[in-house]
Each structure stands twice: as structure tokens, then as C-alpha cells.
Amino acid sequence: MNSLLVIARRELTDLKRTRFYLILFGFLAVVMILSVIVASLDFRVKIGDYNVYLDALRRSGSTETPPAPQLFPLQLLRGSIEYLELIGALFAIIIGYGTVAKEKQHGTLHLIFTRPVSRFAVAGGKTLAFAVAWAAVTVGVFAVMIVALVVVGNAPLQLIDLERLVLTGIIAWLYLMVWSCVAMGFAALARRASTGLMVALVAWLIVVLIIPQIGDTMDPDNQVPGGLFKSLAVAKPDEKAVMANFAGFDNVRNGLEVSSITKHFERPAFAFLGIKDQYNQQPVSDVWGSMLPYTITLTLAFLAAAAFTGIATTKRALLRRES
Amino acid sequence: MKIFAAGAYQELLSSRRERMPQILLAVFVGMVTASSVIGWLTNQVVTSVYDRTYAAGLTTQPNPFSAVSPLYYAKNTVIYIILIGALLAIVVGVQSTIRDRKAHTFDLVLSRPVRPASYLGAKLVGLLFWVAGILALSAAISWTSIGAIVGSVLSPGDTIRLLGFYALAWLFLLPFIVLGMLTGLYSRRETTSLLVPIVTWSVLTFVVPQLGTAEHPVSLLNPVPAIASQGGVFQLANLVLGPLSLTEHFKHASGYVLGNTVGAGNPLLSLAVMVAFAVSLLVVLLTTQRDRMRSPLDE
Numbered sequence A: 001m002n003s004l005l006v007i008a009r010r011e012l013t014d015l016k017r018t019r020f021y022l023i024l025f026g027f028l029a030v031v032m033i034l035s036v037i038v039a040s041l042d043f044r045v046k047i048g049d050y051n052v053y054l055d056a057l058r059r060s061g062s063t064e065t066p067p068a069p070q071l072f073p074l075q076l077l078r079g080s081i082e083y084l085e086l087i088g089a090l091f092a093i094i095i096g097y098g099t100v101a102k103e104k105q106h107g108t109l110h111l112i113f114t115r116p117v118s119r120f121a122v123a124g125g126k127t128l129a130f131a132v133a134w135a136a137v138t139v140g141v142f143a144v145m146i147v148a149l150v151v152v153g154n155a156p157l158q159l160i161d162l163e164r165l166v167l168t169g170i171i172a173w174l175y176l177m178v179w180s181c182v183a184m185g186f187a188a189l190a191r192r193a194s195t196g197l198m199v200a201l202v203a204w205l206i207v208v209l210i211i212p213q214i215g216d217t218m219d220p221d222n223q224v225p226g227g228l229f230k231s232l233a234v235a236k237p238d239e240k241a242v243m244a245n246f247a248g249f250d251n252v253r254n255g256l257e258v259s260s261i262t263k264h265f266e267r268p269a270f271a272f273l274g275i276k277d278q279y280n281q282q283p284v285s286d287v288w289g290s291m292l293p294y295t296i297t298l299t300l301a302f303l304a305a306a307a308f309t310g311i312a313t314t315k316r317a318l319l320r321r322e323s
Numbered sequence B: 001m002k003i004f005a006a007g008a009y010q011e012l013l014s015s016r017r018e019r020m021p022q023i024l025l026a027v028f029v030g031m032v033t034a035s036s037v038i039g040w041l042t043n044q045v046v047t048s049v050y051d052r053t054y055a056a057g058l059t060t061q062p063n064p065f066s067a068v069s070p071l072y073y074a075k076n077t078v079i080y081i082i083l084i085g086a087l088l089a090i091v092v093g094v095q096s097t098i099r100d101r102k103a104h105t106f107d108l109v110l111s112r113p114v115r116p117a118s119y120l121g122a123k124l125v126g127l128l129f130w131v132a133g134i135l136a137l138s139a140a141i142s143w144t145s146i147g148a149i150v151g152s153v154l155s156p157g158d159t160i161r162l163l164g165f166y167a168l169a170w171l172f173l174l175p176f177i178v179l180g181m182l183t184g185l186y187s188r189r190e191t192t193s194l195l196v197p198i199v200t201w202s203v204l205t206f207v208v209p210q211l212g213t214a215e216h217p218v219s220l221l222n223p224v225p226a227i228a229s230q231g232g233v234f235q236l237a238n239l240v241l242g243p244l245s246l247t248e249h250f251k252h253a254s255g256y257v258l259g260n261t262v263g264a265g266n267p268l269l270s271l272a273v274m275v276a277f278a279v280s281l282l283v284v285l286l287t288t289q290r291d292r293m294r295s296p297l298d299e
Helices: A003-017 A019-059 A073-106 A108-112 A121-151 A159-189 A193-217 A236-258 A261-272 A284-312 A315-322 B002-017 B022-055 B070-102 B105-110 B116-150 B156-186 B190-213 B217-221 B232-244 B246-257 B267-286 B290-294
Strands: none
Touching: A003 A073, A003 A121, A019 A073, A019 A121, A019 B190, A019 B232, A073 A108, A073 A121, A073 A159, A073 A193, A073 A261, A073 B190, A073 B217, A108 A315, A121 A159, A121 A284, A121 A315, A159 A193, A159 A261, A159 A284, A193 A236, A193 A261, A193 B022, A193 B070, A193 B190, A193 B217, A236 A261, A236 B022, A261 A284, B002 B070, B002 B116, B022 B070, B022 B116, B070 B105, B070 B116, B070 B156, B070 B190, B070 B246, B070 B290, B105 B116, B105 B290, B116 B156, B116 B267, B116 B290, B156 B190, B156 B246, B156 B267, B156 B290, B190 B217, B190 B232, B190 B246, B246 B267
């Protein structure tokens, strides 16, 4: 077995044995399930409100029947996907950082390099290990979400829904890998591992929270609780007509949002799951075609992050920092 | 008293010298500077959106932004205090106690006739002065940038409101500093001491408000507070978890102080929640045992 595989195997064993990581994964799964529960309860509240409204209409003698709220099961996953982009990224950083920090703290790097390990064996082995770990976690988390959808959300899933979930799972894996690779690279480069963690956390803060937050806050519809246009009693088509006059501002806002890699995960995920109305119930091939640019940029970001880790976590760099 | 003042001063100096939080501090100050511009730009656009909607005869509702105070432009600062300020507070809190555990300063100090509560209290006071200094700088930046945007010096009333908001921010950050100090004291590893309060912060910022309001996590990054869902389950969840929703309470109270009443709840309740958080954590910190402070790190 070559050194890369040996390091990957050891890393996986460490990940399995570290209770802290298991707690993190468990926490992520719990908040994602809670989010499905909240979304399904919210849908039931909407159905209840609809029935009350319908009763009031009937009592007033109206024969009009407004359309009932429709349940699209995968839309219940919106909160869970958002947790994956916020908290999942944070945990990916912790894992990426931890994999280098433990070697620095325990002084095991010198021991590893007494063996004939190849130039990129440490970076490659560790990246391979958390690629396997994140694949297992993503499969686990998505399986849990499917169970939550069926059991709690009482939402029947079709085969096509599973296909959409698999595609979302793949891009989620890419997104989490980006963060783990970046954090590992920073932890390797920093003299003190905790400084590397701090730099990665600041990157997370800016890329995952601040940039999307600025874009979100600049959305005119978000200026009033419940939505500006809703508070002004403006219908959706009229809203679009009004906003067409502000295309320039919207382009700037959108440009800001897409400068964050988080949006390159969120947008295809929301499209595949039909959370964005324009992609809801559309053929997967059409959605795939529309989301291809985001998928490409996310893949490129992953490759860039992996390359960064490879360069930062070489034998030479690690030993130089340790000495 | 002399020892207490010396402890506080030493902590103030150490925090200033600490390099790790400085990158967060730079981001915080940068975003506070940018927030007034973002607020102003958004307000200009939303007013134009309303004017067009009204001119097209699509609404007869009054413009919700027609008489906003100049302090409306500072509303994004609220969210930066929740996002960056809280993380900064956690990091300086953790560093404060971890530093002493690493260097065995606790052992040295506690060998003298110093009570643990007194020493920890002094450290906290030092950190609170440090945070107050940063918030004072932020207040000066906000005051200047809003004044530049509206083209006049802020009125004494608005200035007092702005200062009130930053005082509220100081109170909001206090529990996060203490939480950081506590995890720095109780964790076996430096990494855990940083991560536990960050995970706690993410629960307070995203999970707890979502359970009471059914809002999506990303929507909670909006400075406008989320409205509690009216369904029976959510009303109950909001009743139980509402008091734990520290960040939403800060948004409510800040909205009130900044004169942005859109979506503001009961400010006194929000203030009471913030005080309750601060006091409970302070009690835990100040009752920390000598042995805990002397416990070594596992690294």
C-alpha cells in the first residue's frame, strides 16, 4: 500500500475515533431534521389558515375556491440546505483544520516524515480521507433528510425526487470539500495552528455570512418583515414589472452575491430541489443545463482548494513551519 | 482594589497585543464603515421602488420609509455586531483565559491572596473596556458617515440614540465574552474552547429563532427581526424559546433605539432577556473554582 493510502486510512480511523467529530456530525443532522420538522409544521399551519379562509368564504356565500397551498416535498429542505451551507461549512473548516492541527500539536509530523513518504502523500492522504468522510456524512445526512421528509413531512417521494437529491448531494460534497481543503491549507501554512483556524473562520465569516448578507439586505423586498411588496399588497407579476426598472441595481446585488462560493452551492441546490419556483417541477436535464455555470465554478473552486492544500501541505512546508 | 485594577489593566494590554483577534477586528471596523453606505443605497433604491409602485397605481399604502430617521442607515451595523462582533467577543474571551492556562499565570496569581472571582472579574473588566473602546470607535465612524450621507451633523437626540445603540451592543457582547472565558476555562483543548462557543452562537443565531418563527436560517441574517409564525405549535415554541433568542432580541431592542420601529417588538422584554443572559453567565464565571482555573490543557 503506498504512503498516501496509509495516511488516508489512518486519518479515517482517527476521524471515526474522535468523539468531537461525531458530535459535530450528529449536531448537523439534528438541526437539518429540525428544519424539516419546522418546514412541515409551517406547511400544516398554512393548510389550516387556508381551511379557515375557505370556511369564511363559504359562510359569506362566496362560491369562489382559491387554490390550496401545494406541497412540494423537496421544498421542505430549504432550511436544511441553508444549514449545510452555513454550519456544514463551519464544520468542514473544523475537520480540515483538525487534521493538520493534531499533527502539529502532537508533534507526529516528524515521526511521519521519518518514513519514506512521497512529496504530496500527507496532503493527498488527508484530502482523500476527508473526501471519504464527507461522502459518508453527506449520504448519511441526506438519508436522514429523506426519512424526515417521509415520516415527519408525510411527503411521498418519487424516483425523480431521489435523482434531484443525489445531484444536490454531489454539489454539497463539493462545497464541503472546498472548505475542508481551504482550512487544511491555512492550518498548514500558519505557524500556530490556531491562527490558521482563525484565518479560515474569518474567510467563512466573509464568504458564507457577510457577502450573501449584504446581497440579501440590499434586496428591496427584504426591507419590511414579511416582504415589501406583500405589505404594499402588490401581486407577483406587478412586482416583477416594477423591479424590471431596477435591473442595474439588481445586477450589482447579484454580482456581489455570486462573488461568494456559497451562492454557487445554494443556487443549483435550490434549483435541483425546486425550491426556486422557476425550476420547480422542471425536467432535471433543463435545470442541469441552467445550473451548469454554477456547477462548473463550484467544481473549479474545489480543484483550486485541493491544489492550494497540495501546495501548502507538502513535506517541506510542514517541516519548515514546525522547525 | 489595587490588585483588581492591575488585573484589569493587564488584561486590557494583553487583549490589545493579541494578534489573533485583530483580523476579526479589522473586518468588523471595515463593515461598520461600509454599513452606512449600504443602508443609504438600499434606502434610496427602496424609496424609488415605492415611488414607481405608487405611480403605477399598484398600491395605496403609505411609504413605510417616508420618515425614516438618519439612524436607519446604521441598521446593517446591528447584523455585523451579531455576526462579527459576537465572534470577536468569543475569541477575546477564549484567549483571555486560555492564555493564562497555557502560561500557568493562574497558578502564579492564585498563590497570592487573590480570590478567583476577583481575578476573573478583573480580567472581564479589562476585556469590557477593550470592547467598549472598539464600540466607541465604531460609534464615531457611524456618526461621521451618517452625518456625511445626510449632509448635516446628527442632532443631539440622534447622537444619544446612536450612543444608546452602541451601549446596547456592549451589553449584547458581554455574554459572548463571558462564554468565551468560560469555555477557555473548562475546555481541555484550545480548539474546543473556540469551537464550543461558536457552535453555541450558531444555535442562538439560527436554530433557536427558526424554531419559534419558521424563518429560514439565511433570512435571519437580515437586520429586520423575524415575525413569529402564528400557528399554534410556533406560538408555543416562541413562548418557550423566545427568551433564548438573544440575537433576535438584540435586533428588536436595536430597532427601537435606532428609531426603526418596523418590526420592533417589546424593547423592555428584549433588554430584560439580554440582561438575564449577561447576569446568568456572569454568575457562572464568578463562581469558577480555583481547581478549574489551575487545570492544565491537553496540548
